[in-house]
Amino acid sequence: MLELKKKVNFAFIRNDVRNLVSETQEGVERVKTIIKDLKDYARTNSSASYLPSDIHLGLKSTLNIANNQIKNRATIHLDLGDLPLVECAASQINQVLLNLIVNAAQSIPDEKEGLITIRTSSDDASVYIEVEDNGQGMSADVLQKVFDPFFTTKDPGKGTGLGLSVSQKIIQDHAGSLTVVSTVGVGSIFKISLPITQTKSGPDKTHHPTASSAQK
Numbered sequence: 001m002l003e004l005k006k007k008v009n010f011a012f013i014r015n016d017v018r019n020l021v022s023e024t025q026e027g028v029e030r031v032k033t034i035i036k037d038l039k040d041y042a043r044t045n046s047s048a049s050y051l052p053s054d055i056h057l058g059l060k061s062t063l064n065i066a067n068n069q070i071k072n073r074a075t076i077h078l079d080l081g082d083l084p085l086v087e088c089a090a091s092q093i094n095q096v097l098l099n100l101i102v103n104a105a106q107s108i109p110d111e112k113e114g115l116i117t118i119r120t121s122s123d124d125a126s127v128y129i130e131v132e133d134n135g136q137g138m139s140a141d142v143l144q145k146v147f148d149p150f151f152t153t154k155d156p157g158k159g160t161g162l163g164l165s166v167s168q169k170i171i172q173d174h175a176g177s178l179t180v181v182s183t184v185g186v187g188s189i190f191k192i193s194l195p196i197t198q199t200k201s202g203p204d205k206t207h208h209p210t211a212s213s214a215q216k
């Protein structure tokens, strides 16, 4: 009897280990895919050109893309100022806007009428873009981690937790800043500031043969 019990337990453990190994393999595959995506992203980043771009044009196309995620969840209110052309990698800025808008839409509880306000303004040196929602907001604990890679409060498989960390890196690469203020139960405001011109040469210009370092 004892022998049999041992056998049964052994079979159980063996199965368990087998499941564990296959789950671990799946996990490793997922991480591999994520790292590949990150590398691809970094590559497009290093070859991105910083060209004078119309932020409002990018915003409007981004809103069209996000429309599916937003409709039935929130109304968009646009409060757009006068913006000069901004020296940036427009597709990357659009990626940031998309993530902020989708996050905003996802933060709105089902029973609440969502409102996402997007504000733009500028001064001599910078443009400012704010994405404000009346969603669930964030506790101090969550706020501390929002920009950490892989931090997510979404269900497993729903969010990668990379949206904001990638967004922050994009904005920092542009010598700008991405910050947030939030109140639980009231909502959140993500604020982007972007310099109008890039003082450092963009990555594509750094290796240009006419750059002073190349002439020495």
Ligand SMILES: Nc1ncnc2c1ncn2[C@@H]1O[C@H](COP(=O)(O)OP(=O)(O)OP(=O)(O)O)[C@@H](O)[C@H]1O
Residues within 6 Å of the ligand: 099, 103, 104, 107, 133, 135, 136, 137, 138, 142, 146, 151, 152, 153, 154, 158, 159, 160, 161, 162, 163, 164, 165, 188
């Ligand atoms: N507007 C917001 N309101 C409330 N919480 C937010 C908001 N934006 C982000 N968060 C919190 O920050 C976390 C991280 O956001 P991030 O965009 O980096 O990842 P994610 O949205 O969870 O996943 P993914 O972007 O891959 O879909 C979210 O899971 C959520 O908890």
Ligand SMILES: [Mg+2]
Residues within 6 Å of the ligand: 099, 102, 103, 159, 163, 164
């Ligand atoms: Mg996100």
